Amino acid sequence: IKTDVKQEKDIQRLMSFAVEHCKTIDILINNAGVMCTASPYELTVDEWDHVLHTNVRGTFLCAREAARYIKENPNGGSIVNISSTRATMSEPHTEAYAASKGGISALTHALAVxxxxxxxxxxxxxxxxxxxxxxxxxREIDHQQHPSNRVGTPKDIVKACFYLTDEDNQFVNGTDLVIDGGMTRKMIYAD
Incomplete structure (x- = not known):
């Protein structure tokens, strides 16, 4: 169902539709997101707002509206927010995206509580x-940058979603699971 995650009414309609057709919501994977690459000197307020409203506001609104239904389940359920390693490391001209992903990481532990x-x-x-x-x-060099010796695939993220939403796995709560092939742990020195 077409949804603008920046719009509260759209999200409410989406969750209502899901419950109408599936009877319940047990799991939410918050994966909607946008990126804007622009120099901070040239980044417009509208571009900034678009990224933050889509990524952070959308994540919050989807979590809030899904939770209204999830809490009705006798065994509860799970929400997984897709953040990014960009919350803790950056490339030039990604300020809005980095800020939004940092916001998602902070929002995650707050919602968990x-x-x-x-x-x-x-x-x-x-x-x-x-x-x-x-x-x-x-290229081979792309893979070699990672201690795992390969670039990640969507399947790597899907497997993590299964882990975090497994109903026998409720002791993992409020955490951020970094899935980057070890890249953020690898120190790089220029010669």
């Missing part, structure tokens, strides 16, 4: 380099 009495776990995943288009276009 707030929703805990309703048996709803809230965690986030911070992917690193995940190739979503053409894996064959990657």
């Amino acid at each position: 707030s929703f805990s009495q309703d048996h709803i776990t809230v965690n986030s995943i911070s992917p690193g380099w995940i190739e979503t288009k053409d894996e064959k276009s990657l």
